[in-house]
Amino acid sequence: MTVxxxxxxxxxxxxxxxxxxxxxxxxxxxxxxxxxxxxVVKSEPDPGYVHRGEEKMGEYRNYIQNVPHxxxxxxxxxxxxxxxYSLGVDExxxxxxxxxxxxxxxxxxEINRIISHMYFLAIQGYFMGHTTMITWCMxxxxxxxxxxxxxGGARVTxxxxxxxxxxxxxxxxxxxxGLKTCDWFDKRMDEYEKIFFQNPMxxxxxxxxxxxxxxxxxxxxxxxxxxxxxxxxxxxxxxxxYSSYEDFEFRTPVLTQGDSWARAYVALLxxxxxxxxxxxxxxxxxxxxxxxxxxxxPRVPAGEVYVRTEAARGEMSYHIVSDGSPRPYRLKIGTxxxxxxxxxxxxxxxxxxADIPVIYWGINYWPVEADR
Amino acid sequence: MSKAKAxxxxxxxxxxxxxxxxKPAAAPSPTPxxxxxxxxxxxxxxxxxxxxxxxxxxxxxxxxxxxxxxxxVVTTPTRIREVGLFSRDTLGFDHISTVSGVxxxxxxxxxxxxxxxxxxxxxxxxxxxxxxxxPRDNPVVPTLIDVWRGAEYHxxxxxxxxxxxxxxxxxxxxxxxxxDWNDLPPLRKDYVSPGR
Amino acid sequence: xxxVQQQKTGAFQVLVGKIDDVLQYAIGDPxxxxxxxxxxxxxxxxxxETACCSVEVGAAAGSRFDIERFGTLEAFGSLRACxxxxxxxxxxxxxxxxxKLIYDQMAEPKWVIAMGACSITGGLxxxxxxxxRGIDDIIPVDVYVPGCPPRxxxxxxxxxxxxxxxxxxxxxxxx
Numbered sequence: 001m002t003v004x005x006x007x008x009x010x011x012x013x014x015x016x017x018x019x020x021x022x023x024x025x026x027x028x029x030x031x032x033x034x035x036x037x038x039x040v041v042k043s044e045p046d047p048g049y050v051h052r053g054e055e056k057m058g059e060y061r062n063y064i065q066n067v068p069h070x071x072x073x074x075x076x077x078x079x080x081x082x083x084x085y086s087l088g089v090d091e092x093x094x095x096x097x098x099x100x101x102x103x104x105x106x107x108x109x110e111i112n113r114i115i116s117h118m119y120f121l122a123i124q125g126y127f128m129g130h131t132t133m134i135t136w137c138m139x140x141x142x143x144x145x146x147x148x149x150x151x152g153g154a155r156v157t158x159x160x161x162x163x164x165x166x167x168x169x170x171x172x173x174x175x176x177x178g179l180k181t182c183d184w185f186d187k188r189m190d191e192y193e194k195i196f197f198q199n200p201m202x203x204x205x206x207x208x209x210x211x212x213x214x215x216x217x218x219x220x221x222x223x224x225x226x227x228x229x230x231x232x233x234x235x236x237x238x239x240x241x242y243s244s245y246e247d248f249e250f251r252t253p254v255l256t257q258g259d260s261w262a263r264a265y266v267a268l269l270x271x272x273x274x275x276x277x278x279x280x281x282x283x284x285x286x287x288x289x290x291x292x293x294x295x296x297x298p299r300v301p302a303g304e305v306y307v308r309t310e311a312a313r314g315e316m317s318y319h320i321v322s323d324g325s326p327r328p329y330r331l332k333i334g335t336x337x338x339x340x341x342x343x344x345x346x347x348x349x350x351x352x353x354a355d356i357p358v359i360y361w362g363i364n365y366w367p368v369e370a371d372r
Numbered sequence: 373m374s375k376a377k378a379x380x381x382x383x384x385x386x387x388x389x390x391x392x393x394x395k396p397a398a399a400p401s402p403t404p405x406x407x408x409x410x411x412x413x414x415x416x417x418x419x420x421x422x423x424x425x426x427x428x429x430x431x432x433x434x435x436x437x438x439x440x441x442x443x444x445v446v447t448t449p450t451r452i453r454e455v456g457l458f459s460r461d462t463l464g465f466d467h468i469s470t471v472s473g474v475x476x477x478x479x480x481x482x483x484x485x486x487x488x489x490x491x492x493x494x495x496x497x498x499x500x501x502x503x504x505x506x507p508r509d510n511p512v513v514p515t516l517i518d519v520w521r522g523a524e525y526h527x528x529x530x531x532x533x534x535x536x537x538x539x540x541x542x543x544x545x546x547x548x549x550x551x552d553w554n555d556l557p558p559l560r561k562d563y564v565s566p567g568r
Numbered sequence: 569x570x571x572v573q574q575q576k577t578g579a580f581q582v583l584v585g586k587i588d589d590v591l592q593y594a595i596g597d598p599x600x601x602x603x604x605x606x607x608x609x610x611x612x613x614x615x616x617e618t619a620c621c622s623v624e625v626g627a628a629a630g631s632r633f634d635i636e637r638f639g640t641l642e643a644f645g646s647l648r649a650c651x652x653x654x655x656x657x658x659x660x661x662x663x664x665x666x667x668k669l670i671y672d673q674m675a676e677p678k679w680v681i682a683m684g685a686c687s688i689t690g691g692l693x694x695x696x697x698x699x700x701r702g703i704d705d706i707i708p709v710d711v712y713v714p715g716c717p718p719r720x721x722x723x724x725x726x727x728x729x730x731x732x733x734x735x736x737x738x739x740x741x742x743x
Contacts, residue, residue: 023645027617028663047547048549051662051698052619052696053693057696060695068692069692136631138627138630142627156624221468239496330475549662549698558697566695
């Protein structure tokens with residue numbers, strides 16, 4: 001088998017193939033591969049098929065008009081990308097969000113974390129041929145989408161967390177429904193462990209596949225589930241608690257194996273912690289308003305801010321520069337998928353072709369989010 | 373994050389207007405809550421110590437702003453590599469977060485900012501921003517891939533969005549834009565979107 | 569001067585015309601109905617995820633809103649066997665030539681569903697520098713499903729509408 005440092009692209013036994021944008025194992029993304037038989041010699045990711053220019057569009061809209069289009073890059077996890085944006089704008093405007101609004105932001109963020117991780121585990125099972133996992137997870141995910149719909153109004157694009165608080169208050173029946181969903185889901189996650197994470201076929205296909213060591217994870221800038229599966233305890237909710245996360249009791253799950261099985265298992269453990277947070281928040285919701293009245297065109301004072309939140313996939317960061325006008329001067333979105341992308345060509349060296357989807361989806365990469 | 377600010381507290385507390393929800397779950401008191409007093413801002417102790425360490429080692433580096441968990445220093449393209457190596461090896465900022473560019477068209481300058489975090493326990497919440505400014509008509513800066521390896525794709529994106537040339541970068545082809553893009557770099561202020 | 573050939577309307581031509589009508593009713597129409605019935609209940613979409621509406625297609629193919637009960641199988645990789653392409657969401661300028669290539673490679677008969685506001689008119693991203701304002705400039709569309717993203721039930725309604733269209737397709741060999 002040729003190694004990357006010794007090969008030349010024109011040699012006879014190297015075949016270049018693209019795992020293209022039209023492929024069941026790829027999604028909206030292309031990976032250029034150079035293969036020697038069944039082994040990958042070199043790979044190069046080719047993102048950009050869904051680059052819609054969110055950052056430039058953000059400069060043409062004011063701070064409230066930016067909310068609908070900013071939640072669509074990672075539509076699975078739409079509340080978390082808006083959470084970071086709202087925190088940035090609130091910090092520039094010196095807004096103090098009422099406590100009930102902060103708790104509702106936390107609840108919605110954790111619900112979206114579960115929705116996103118369920119999609120991740122569903123497709124991870126699908127790529128390994130474990131079709132029970134995709135049908136179970138896509139079906140159970142709908143219960144959480146229903147809960148989000150009762151709070152936010154639409155199915156996946158809630159547009160709930162906005163600068164100034166959240167859009168509307170939670171109705172009373174949604175609190176009971178939320179607590180019931182949490183209780184049911186705890187038992188359901190035990191079943192997922194039995195059919196998927198303790199399954200010997202899944203272990204065979206993902207143990208010791210795509211191992212990322214701790215020092216490599218730091219040097220390459222890995223974040224989120226990828227970093228936590230390699231022994232780094234990066235969690236913005238614990239490191240710099242925002243929006244009253246310090247009131248809740250939860251752990252940050254960290255594993256040390258660094259392989260694809262660990263990256264999927266960290267997602268399940270994240271969901272367990274998310275259920276704990278939702279239960280605590282729903283039980284002790286403080287009374288009061290949920291939103292500051294900002295008006296349709298809020299004036300934001302000039303300044304520069306860099307905020308981070310913990311989205312489902314990792315650290316979502318915003319660099320907002322404002323010059324005092326109602327529109328942002330520069331809106332830079334740092335999405336976790338783009339930060340984790342550098343890990344992919346590093347892991348895809350010397351692996352079998354059949355391991356490519358397992359590794360590629362295992363770094364929890366969502367192409368629309370990386371391209372913005 | 374909403375409690376740590378270096379800017380002065382607002383003169384009037386923001387008004388907690390009663391929210392017209394469909395059915396608020398808890399029974400609120402009819403009188404609005406008293407205006408919350410802003411908590412005292414914590415002193416940016418760590419930021420000051422980092423700033424003094426950097427400025428004592430590199431006297432020409434300027435500190436632009438500092439908050440409790442953020443610090444921004446501005447340097448020149450000739451010195452940024454050494455500043456980066458110093459922050460990584462001595463101060464412990466080894467985990468690159470992102471690289472951002474800003475187009476200051478009024479001053480005819482482009483700015484590149486490297487936001488770096490740390491994996492040292494106790495310092496994981498701090499972000500150091502190292503930035504440099506270059507003239508708009510000849511934006512050439514050195515690449516910092518050998519300092520922070522994860523900055524490779526971020527620098528590529530900044531190159532194609534602003535037209536900044538990172539010298540020493542192995543591959544400055546388009547990463548997000550189409551391969552046949554032949555217009556101005558889109559995030560510059562003199563590029564107007566065709567829909568506008 | 570072009571000589572116009574006159575059609576002779578004798579008895580032989582009338583007889584042939586009537587036999588043609590009878591054959592059409594007796595064999596042609598039932599064959600066409602049978603072929604269309606077979607096609608509309610076995611639609612097979614290509615797996616081409618375009619943008620964020622793919623999440624709702626995934627939910628529609630899941631266990632709650634099951635599109636397989638309408639005959640639409642799971643999205644597949646090999647183009648030559650598929651006959652439906654659901655363009656889910658925004659088509660950017662980088663993906664547009666690939667979309668045209670994929671459409672050209674599929675075998676006849678083939679249908680296109682434009683799902684989501686972005687593939688109909690550019691949608692929310694109408695002023696972006698990298699977005700195609702509607703896909704019907706490059707490929708012909710049969711059914712438009714509006715929404716951002718359309719609910720899974722709306723996508724199912726779009727598929728049923730396409731099935732109605734196929735049922736009424738006039739020719740035996742395709743569009």
